[in-house]
Structure formats: C-alpha cells, structure tokens
Amino acid sequence: xxxxxxxxDIGHLVRGWQSLIGSRVDQFGRPExxxxxxxxxxxxxxxxxxxxxxxxxxxxxxxxxxxxxxQGVFVQxxxxxxxxxxxxxxxxxxxxxxxxxxxxxxxxxxxxxxEMFHKGNIILCTEDKISAVMRKQKFRHRSLEAGLPYQSxxxxxxxxxxxxxxxxxxxxxxxxxxxxxxxxxxIGGDISTxxxxxxxxxxxxxxSDVPVQKIYDELKRILNKxxxxxxxxxxxxxxxxxxxxxxxxxxxxxxPSLDEAVERxxxxxxxxxxxxxxxxxxxxxxxxxxxxxxxxxSKDFREKGNVVFSxxxxxxxxxxxxxxxxxxVVKIDNKNIxxxxxxxxxxxxxxxxxxxxxxxxxxxxTREVIASKRVSKPKKKIVKNQNIEWFERFRWFITTDGEIAxxxxxxxxxxxVVKKYLKNNDRYAxxxxxxxxxxxxxxxxxxxxxxxxxxxxxxFSLSYSKAWGARVSGGHSFWVENDKVSKTxxxxxxxxxxxxxxxxxxxxxxxxxxxVAIGLISYxxxxxxxxxxxxxxxxxxxxxxxxxxxxxxxxxxxxxxxxAFSAESTDIxxxxxxxxxxxxxxxxxxxxx
Numbered sequence: 001x002x003x004x005x006x007x008x009d010i011g012h013l014v015r016g017w018q019s020l021i022g023s024r025v026d027q028f029g030r031p032e033x034x035x036x037x038x039x040x041x042x043x044x045x046x047x048x049x050x051x052x053x054x055x056x057x058x059x060x061x062x063x064x065x066x067x068x069x070x071q072g073v074f075v076q077x078x079x080x081x082x083x084x085x086x087x088x089x090x091x092x093x094x095x096x097x098x099x100x101x102x103x104x105x106x107x108x109x110x111x112x113x114x115e116m117f118h119k120g121n122i123i124l125c126t127e128d129k130i131s132a133v134m135r136k137q138k139f140r141h142r143s144l145e146a147g148l149p150y151q152s153x154x155x156x157x158x159x160x161x162x163x164x165x166x167x168x169x170x171x172x173x174x175x176x177x178x179x180x181x182x183x184x185x186x187i188g189g190d191i192s193t194x195x196x197x198x199x200x201x202x203x204x205x206x207x208s209d210v211p212v213q214k215i216y217d218e219l220k221r222i223l224n225k226x227x228x229x230x231x232x233x234x235x236x237x238x239x240x241x242x243x244x245x246x247x248x249x250x251x252x253x254x255x256p257s258l259d260e261a262v263e264r265x266x267x268x269x270x271x272x273x274x275x276x277x278x279x280x281x282x283x284x285x286x287x288x289x290x291x292x293x294x295x296x297x298s299k300d301f302r303e304k305g306n307v308v309f310s311x312x313x314x315x316x317x318x319x320x321x322x323x324x325x326x327x328x329v330v331k332i333d334n335k336n337i338x339x340x341x342x343x344x345x346x347x348x349x350x351x352x353x354x355x356x357x358x359x360x361x362x363x364x365x366t367r368e369v370i371a372s373k374r375v376s377k378p379k380k381k382i383v384k385n386q387n388i389e390w391f392e393r394f395r396w397f398i399t400t401d402g403e404i405a406x407x408x409x410x411x412x413x414x415x416x417v418v419k420k421y422l423k424n425n426d427r428y429a430x431x432x433x434x435x436x437x438x439x440x441x442x443x444x445x446x447x448x449x450x451x452x453x454x455x456x457x458x459x460f461s462l463s464y465s466k467a468w469g470a471r472v473s474g475g476h477s478f479w480v481e482n483d484k485v486s487k488t489x490x491x492x493x494x495x496x497x498x499x500x501x502x503x504x505x506x507x508x509x510x511x512x513x514x515x516v517a518i519g520l521i522s523y524x525x526x527x528x529x530x531x532x533x534x535x536x537x538x539x540x541x542x543x544x545x546x547x548x549x550x551x552x553x554x555x556x557x558x559x560x561x562x563x564a565f566s567a568e569s570t571d572i573x574x575x576x577x578x579x580x581x582x583x584x585x586x587x588x589x590x591x592x593x
Contacts, residue, residue, distance in 0.1 A: 006097070136387070319341065405442070407439040458509045516576070552582065554581065
C-alpha cells in the first residue's frame with residue numbers, strides 16, 4: 001500500500017495548482033501535529049482548502065476542514081505574515097517531495113517551504129533566509145535553523161533530467177537498482193517497480209549490471225504517458241496505490257483530478273493501531289500458548305493409549321516381529337502409533353498414558369506460574385520537556401496571540417529579564433504587590449503585543465506573586481511601554497536588585513482574579529508543559545487543569561499532576577506558584593484533590 005506521494009506525483013499536483021496563483025489566504029492552520037491547512041479564496045475555484053500532510057500527502061479540496069490550531073507559536077507567526085496575502089507562486093523544488101509557496105501582501109514577500117519526508121518540516125523564509133522553522137533539524141549536508149539560507153537536499157527532477165546527469169546519479173548510488181531509482185533518482189516506488197517489471201530486471205541487482213540507457217528511456221516513456229488519475233488495486237482487489245501514470249495494474253476508479261483521487265485514496269486507508277503490551281503480558285501470552293500445546297499433546301497421547309488397549313489383537317497382526325527393528329509404526333484410524341517391540345502392547349499403552357499425564361502436569365505447573373506472578377500493565381510513557389528553549393530558564397507562557405512572555409523567579413532573574421530581554425516594541429507588566437515577577441512580553445516582527453496579551457501578562461504577574469500564598473482572591477496589575485522602565489533611581493533613592501523605576505503612564509487592570517492553568521502544549525513540534533493565564537492555556541492546549549489559591553498542599557498537587565499528565569515532577573513543580581491550591585476545573589485529564 002502506498003504510504004506517501006512520490007516526487008512525480010507532487011510535480012503533477014503542482015502543475016494543477018497553478019490556477020491558485022493570485023488566490024487570497026483566508027487562514028492558515030495546523031489542526032494536527034503534521035497536518036497543515038491553507039484556506040484560500042480563488043477567483044476560479046471559490047473557497048478551497050489546500051491540505052498538506054507533512055508525512056507525505058497533499059491535495060486540494062472544497063470539503064470543509066478546520067483551520068483551528070493548538071500547535072504553538074510557529075503557527076501564530078506564519079498566520080500574522082500570510083493572512084490576507086495573495087499566493088504569488090507554487091513550485092516543486094528539484095522534483096523532490098518539497099513544496100515552495102510564495103505569498104505577497106503589499107510590498108512584503110514571504111516564502112513557505114514544506115518538506116514532505118523524514119519527520120516533515122515547514123520553513124518560513126524572508127529575503128532568501130530562514131526566519132523560522134517548525135522543527136530545527138541538522139543533516140549531513142545542511143541545517144534548518146533561523147538566520148541561515150535555505151538549502152534543499154541534493155536531488156534531480158526526473159521530468160527534466162538529461163541522460164548524463166541521470167546516469168551519474170544512478171551509477172554513484174550504493175543501493176540496489178530499485179532503491180536507487182526510488183530514492184536517489186527521485187522516481188518513487190510505483191514507477192521504480194514498473195520500470196524493473198517492464199524491463200524484466202531484478203530490483204535488487206547491482207547498478208553495475210544494468211542497462212542505464214534502457215532504464216532512462218523507459219522512465220521518459222512512462223512520465224510522458226499521463227492518464228486519468230486512478231486508484232489501482234493489488235492482487236487481492238484492495239486499494240494499493242494512486243497515480244496519474246499508467247502503472248499497468250488493475251484499476252478501481254478514475255477521477256477528473258489527482259487531488260480527488262488522492263483524497264479518496266487517503267480516506268480508504270485503515271490505520272490499525274498496534275496493541276502495546278507489557279513484558280509480563282507477553283510472557284503470559286506465551287505461557288497460555290504453551291498450556292494449549294500441552295493439552296493437545298495430552299489428548300493425543302491418551303487417544304493413542306486407548307487405541308492400543310482396545311485393539312490389541314489387531315495391532316499384533318500388523319507387527320512384523322521377524323524384523324530386527326525395535327520400533328515400528330502402525331497406522332490406525334489415521335493415527336501413526338509407535339510401538340516398542342521390546343515391550344508388551346499393554347506396556348506400550350501404559351507408556352502413552354504416562355506421557356499424557358506428564359503433559360497434564362506441565363500444563364498445571366504453567367497455570368500455577370501464571371497465578372503466582374502478578375501481571376503489570378504497560379508503563380505510561382513519561383512526557384518530558386525536550387529541546388529546552390531560552391525562555392524556559394524563567395517563568396514563561398505563550399500569549400493567546402502567540403507572543404512569548406517571560407517573568408523572573410526571584411530578584412536576580414527579574415533583573416535579567418528586564419536588562420537582557422526588554423527591547424524596542426516589547427512591553428512590561430507587573431502586579432501591584434511586592435515580590436511579584438517582572439514580566440516582559442516580546443514583540444513579533446516589530447508588532448507590539450496586544451492589550452489582550454498584556455492583560456494575560458498582568459494576570460500572570462499577579463498570580464505568581466506572594467498574593468497566591470496569602471490566598472487572596474484578587475489584586476491590581478499594570479503594564480507600560482518598554483521605554484518607561486528604568487534602572488536609574490530617583491535622586492536620593494536606592495534601587496535593590498530586581499527593582500525598577502516606572503516613569504510614565506501606567507495602564508491598569510484592577511480587581512484581577514488569581515488563577516493559574518497548567519497544560520500540555522506543542523511548541524515547534526515539541527511537547528512542553530506550560531503554566532499561565534486561563535485564556536492562553538485554553539488557546540494552546542487540549543489537556544489542562546485550572547487552579548485558584550486554596551488549601552491543598554503544593555507537594556500533593558505536584559504529585560497528582562505528575563500522575564495525571566505522566567510527567568516528571570520537576571517539570572510540573574517549576575510551573576506552580578508557592579502556596580496552596582484549589583481545583584477549579586480540568587479538560588482532557590482527570591484530577592481530584
């Protein structure tokens with residue numbers, strides 16, 4: 001069964017998508033970890049959605065697909081740059097499984113590159129350089145990280161490649177012919193298999209033993225013969241692959257476009273989830289199978305003993321006692337029965353009964369072993385924070401609008417947050433209480449954080465202040481522009497470490513409620529635990545718990561959250577303010593205090 005589109009498939013799709021040039025982008029979403037949806041308004045097509053599955057699929061559809069996303073700040077950044085823009089170009093890079101889509105809004109141009117292989121990735125480029133990546137990756141020939149020029153993998157386009165380049169690529173491969181055509185020559189498994197079948201060449205043969213010119217000619221012949229997009233069947237009559245090339249297989253259904261064929265084919269794929277068993281469960285399975293074998297052998301031995309006892313005279317006549325062999329096989333009722341001629345037939349029957357009893361004893365001993373050993377369930381997979389980001393050294397959260405907000409944990413880190421990270425177009429928030437964290441909300445591409453983001457930052461500073469431990473229900477917070485925060489004290493005054501002077505207008509939020517939400521989010525494709533305002537957690541997480549100041553001890557909450565989220569206690573502990581807790585509600589996770 002086909003597991004992903006090939007380079008030639010994507011090339012055919014891209015040629016059909018040229019009608020999308022000039023379409024307006026209504027929305028960009030990441031409803032699942034590896035699925036991207038672009039909602040477009042086209043003059044020719046109307047409202048359509050381009051679905052790109054980074055595991056290897058893509059198609060254009062008029063079906064309604066959600067563009068909701070809880071998948072991190074990367075999506076928020078892309079949305080701000082391409083929403084209401086127009087598509088300037090859609091291209092395939094080097095005939096590979098890589099899509100490049102350029103967007104333009106006023107004078108601003110950005111480029112999104114979708115790599116549909118390996119783990120999958122999206123690269124956001126501006127001015128020929130990477131400005132952000134969904135997943136930071138490093139390969140032997142290239143690196144994908146912000147600040148570097150984008151470099152695609154070395155590959156060839158089978159549609160336009162000349163014979164000499166094709167030959168060099170094929171001959172230099174260290175793989176067998178089938179794999180070399182599929183991977184190194186960018187052809188994919190469908191066409192690679194078809195070439196080998198048509199030329200009657202073994203797919204595993206060494207490259208040095210193949211007629212390269214014939215292979216090249218056959219490749220060009222296949223690529224030049226485009227048919228109606230078709231779903232092909234395997235020998236069992238089940239959907240096997242989808243293509244717009246004649247693969248010489250039995251076909252199921254033809255479609256007016258490859259997009260429709262791909263969409264139908266994907267919908268027919270049944271994903272079977274593999275059952276995960278603990279080592280104890282595997283052991284018990286083997287032991288139960290052993291018991292079944294013992295029972296079958298016991299039954300067989302017992303039946304043979306009965307046959308010997310009940311048909312003594314008949315068996316005597318069947319045995320050739322003049323033969324020198326000590327053992328002989330007699331066949332009765334389709335059973336082969338071994339007879340030891342050195343013993344009486346009665347003794348042979350007793351021997352079979354003894355063997356039957358031995359099998360019964362083994363089955364019983366195995367049952368006792370199963371009963372004596374407790375079967376443990378598979379251990380839950382522990383979710384750990386990985387790919388630690390710079391802001392995780394502080395208190396932090398991602399605002400509803402996708403900005404990064406960082407706050408100090410103590411006087412020293414408060415000093416660091418402001419001195420090192422408060423820059424132009426950033427904003428500063430602080431609760432009106434001694435000991436509250438200084439919170440800096442970073443701008444995105446020069447756009448100042450919104451008032452909603454600053455409300456969240458004010459709530460964050462208040463909730464992680466000493467007010468939580470005092471179990472107060474509410475308080476006041478304010479925010480200011482970055483240039484209103486100073487480390488220079490007033491004349492005759494002294495500023496302690498972590499303290500700052502605010503000069504200028506303060507934007508107040510009064511009578512804010514104290515609450516904290518803890519949830520599991522995805523940031524640049526990596527799962528992380530985040531603590532912050534309710535609105536922010538609800539925006540970025542499907543599994544979260546909401547608290548207010550209460551009387552349940554912090555260590556109990558840490559333990560129960562660790563169990564509920566299958567998390568390390570250290571990852572949970574750093575997210576909680578100091579004091580007691582009262583559970584408000586939860587989503588996607590069960591928790592009782």
